Amino acid sequence: LCRGGLAERLCRLQNRERSAISFWRHQCLSDDKIPSDKSSVLIVRILEIVEECTIQVAICQQLDQSPATLSPEDAVINAEEPILKVLFTRETAAHLKSRPQDVIHIYPPWQKLLLQNADVPVIMNTYFSQKVLCSEHSEAREKTYGLTKMLIRKNIISLAQTFRLDDVDDKLHQESSDNQVPCAPQTHNNGDSKRHPSALSAVNDSLLEMVESQGAVGWREVQVQVIIQRVYCLPAREGYRSHTQGNKPLCAAPVTNSDPPNVRLCLLVQDAYGMFSEVQLQSLSSTDDIEQYCRRWEGKSCCLAGMKILQRTTRGRALGLFSLIDSLWPPVVPVKVPGQSQDSEMMTTNLPPPSFCYILTVQSGEIHVEVDEEEQISNLYQPPAVHGLKEILWTDGCNKRCSFWAQVLYQRLQTKHSVPTDQREMLLFVTDSTLQNVVHGIPKVVAVSVTASCVLSMEIMEALSAGSRLVFFKDALWGNGRIICVERTVLLLQKPLLCSAAGADLSELTGPVRLDELDSTTQASSVCALRGTVVGVNESTAFSWPTCNRCGNGKLEVCPQDRELLYCNQCSEVVTTPVLKMQLEVFLSCPSRSQGTVKVKVWHEITLFVLLTRLLFLQTYEVQSVLGKEVGLLNCYIHSITSHPNCVVLEEIVLL
Amino acid sequence: STLPAVAEELLREIKKAFQETSQVPDDLLLGLKFIFGPTAVPALDLVDQRSVTRVRSPSGRILYQVLGSSGKLYTCYSSCHFCTCPAFGFSVLQKSESLLCKHILAVYLSQALGACQELAVSEEQLTNILLAEEEDEG
Numbered sequence: 107l108c109r110g111g112l113a114e115r116l117c118r119l120q121n122r123e124r125s126a127i128s129f130w131r132h133q134c135l136s137d138d139k140i141p142s143d144k145s146s147v148l149i150v151r152i153l154e155i156v157e158e159c160t161i162q163v164a165i166c167q168q169l170d171q172s173p174a175t176l177s178p179e180d181a182v183i184n185a186e187e188p189i190l191k192v193l194f195t196r197e198t199a200a201h202l203k204s205r206p207q208d209v210i211h212i213y214p215p216w217q218k219l220l221l222q223n224a225d226v227p228v229i230m231n232t233y234f235s236q237k238v239l240c241s242e243h244s245e246a247r248e249k250t251y252g253l254t255k256m257l258i259r260k261n262i263i264s265l266a267q268t269f270r271l272d273d274v275d276d277k278l279h280q281e282s283s284d285n286q287v288p289c290a291p292q293t294h295n296n297g298d299s300k301r302h303p304s305a306l307s308a309v310n311d312s313l314l315e316m317v318e319s320q321g322a323v324g325w326r327e328v329q330v331q332v333i334i335q336r337v338y339c340l341p342a343r344e345g346y347r348s349h350t351q352g353n354k355p356l357c358a359a360p361v362t363n364s365d366p367p368n369v370r371l372c373l374l375v376q377d378a379y380g381m382f383s384e385v386q387l388q389s390l391s392s393t394d395d396i397e398q399y400c401r402r403w404e405g406k407s408c409c410l411a412g413m414k415i416l417q418r419t420t421r422g423r424a425l426g427l428f429s430l431i432d433s434l435w436p437p438v439v440p441v442k443v444p445g446q447s448q449d450s451e452m453m454t455t456n457l458p459p460p461s462f463c464y465i466l467t468v469q470s471g472e473i474h475v476e477v478d479e480e481e482q483i484s485n486l487y488q489p490p491a492v493h494g495l496k497e498i499l500w501t502d503g504c505n506k507r508c509s510f511w512a513q514v515l516y517q518r519l520q521t522k523h524s525v526p527t528d529q530r531e532m533l534l535f536v537t538d539s540t541l542q543n544v545v546h547g548i549p550k551v552v553a554v555s556v557t558a559s560c561v562l563s564m565e566i567m568e569a570l571s572a573g574s575r576l577v578f579f580k581d582a583l584w585g586n587g588r589i590i591c592v593e594r595t596v597l598l599l600q601k602p603l604l605c606s607a608a609g610a611d612l613s614e615l616t617g618p619v620r621l622d623e624l625d626s627t628t629q630a631s632s633v634c635a636l637r638g639t640v641v642g643v644n645e646s647t648a649f650s651w652p653t654c655n656r657c658g659n660g661k662l663e664v665c666p667q668d669r670e671l672l673y674c675n676q677c678s679e680v681v682t683t684p685v686l687k688m689q690l691e692v693f694l695s696c697p698s699r700s701q702g703t704v705k706v707k708v709w710h711e712i713t714l715f716v717l718l719t720r721l722l723f724l725q726t727y728e729v730q731s732v733l734g735k736e737v738g739l740l741n742c743y744i745h746s747i748t749s750h751p752n753c754v755v756l757e758e759i760v761l762l
Numbered sequence: 763s764t765l766p767a768v769a770e771e772l773l774r775e776i777k778k779a780f781q782e783t784s785q786v787p788d789d790l791l792l793g794l795k796f797i798f799g800p801t802a803v804p805a806l807d808l809v810d811q812r813s814v815t816r817v818r819s820p821s822g823r824i825l826y827q828v829l830g831s832s833g834k835l836y837t838c839y840s841s842c843h844f845c846t847c848p849a850f851g852f853s854v855l856q857k858s859e860s861l862l863c864k865h866i867l868a869v870y871l872s873q874a875l876g877a878c879q880e881l882a883v884s885e886e887q888l889t890n891i892l893l894a895e896e897e898d899e900g
Binding site: 107114115160161195221223264268269 | 763764765766767768769770771772773774775777784786788789791792793794795796797799802803804806807809810811812840841842843844854858859860861870873874879880
């Protein structure tokens, strides 16, 4: 149960009530005397009983005084006496064993409810009820009680009878508003200038308070002051994540290529109490602004107003979000403790990391986020801690966020034709001076996997294709020996102004980049350098084939109209400049991989207009001319490696 | 029948009290317990967790989706009392022992306390949600 929630409160109240009931019943049994306070005791005579959903509805007559004082002849229904409907729970009814003509004393705290369209008041909370017996008839009546119970009519409630909680006025008001109708009636004019803080109520500093006051009168004007720890983009599908639990996502329509990039700008904010919240702002039309927003907003304080709660998420459900929160914990300055006075603050050393986080979003219409860009960076801000790649690779642990500044050497898109472009995964091969300068023990180049959930700006994409670039990876995820860029990771072209360097050597690389040579520890999906001597060529497996230069489709067809041209089915167009792929098995003797000869399957791409001079032998197919030739040092991407047979499938690549 | 009118009035009082004081008084909470029995606390818990979403299509069709404690999503109609959860099938339909299941009660309470999340979807998406439930039953 939520701490401080309504459910918890009712549990407590109910436990107290139950104790009171059993105590009272016990007292009634042991002590015949009716408890002294007679003034608020309700005395009723039951006329008729009906059962509805295990609740007994007793239509009763209210009596002024106990009928024990009246003679049996007076027990006539007096039309003047007021009629009540008294409700008993199943348990109370079983205890009372009441039937028509019984007289019941109902002790406080009972509740009276007046219904809108009915004259008969309803009495509830009748746990403390006692039947008053007229002694002459008691025995006989008890015996026939069972029969009476069977005769109590059971009313089946129609499902069509729904509850109307609005008054007519409210309904009209709601229908006249826009599409997104809030549940509470709108009594505030949205046209009020929310941008002027002076017009709004005092600024709060607690996110939890703001969240808990949701729905209350005036909550829309409540402002909360927070600081922005991180700015990032999330794919828009994440916005509906709260409803993708269970079997089916709410929005079944996939994102198509033609749609504008469906990303939302998000902020991870923290309040003065150390509590975090993720605020999802508007959809961005272009992802190029993300670097600007990061620069201008991170570390600054901002005011949130009129937020809507999208979800309350917990550590178990949102591992990605919490790995980011953990990287910002503990806070670098002492935070406030809820409930204590403003001045007393708490040291942060022993605070446990947060276990829940609210995800907020803006109401439709105005954006209620004001960032004070001119203000100084807050003390609570924790800039990303930049480490050298060597240090990161040697870190223990799993699912830790890390930031680094590295040179991207090679980019590989894992495109499968069946997967839409927005779900592409990409491998970036990166290095920095900490990796390049080491002789043994760690790789010189590391593969960073970029998943589809990591939003990349067009700027970054273009820069990566254009040439070798230094890229700042902010809040990538490290674990299981891999670095991956997931949602909330941001790739930037410029190092942020503020970042704690933690002693890392962020100097530029001097000299050419070196790759590890192919050896026994080389793995698939990595890059390496290759050198060796050709000791044999497997002519029987050599062949070449044209591929589409647009999509890479290897199954081109001859054009029906013009048999000299090739046609690609996937692009539905003629291929004017096909890329010729060749496969050749070459046996190399590589000094770095010492188990005999290595059979190297070379997949090579040559466009018809470019000739690569390094692998001369592929031009001529003359085996004699290539035997004994030295090959290398080539940069290659390893497709696969098997040890039995000792075979490496690789492709020569060009580093950025 | 009396009970529905009583339940409705109780929920209206809760809504009124909450709008005026942004709190729900103890006696109304106990009233919920009295009328709805063991359904009351689980329903309030669903409200505390903000599990109820009001889904609306452009034509004005409304349905409610409640994220149950097991992570399963239940659909409740707005025009009649209906929920896709097993408790509704058993306690309400079969045994007529309960007026509502905890999900439907959570929908009403969320309305009263302004705790509904709002979601606007297309006609097609709304249809898919409704028809998808049928596939599940079959």
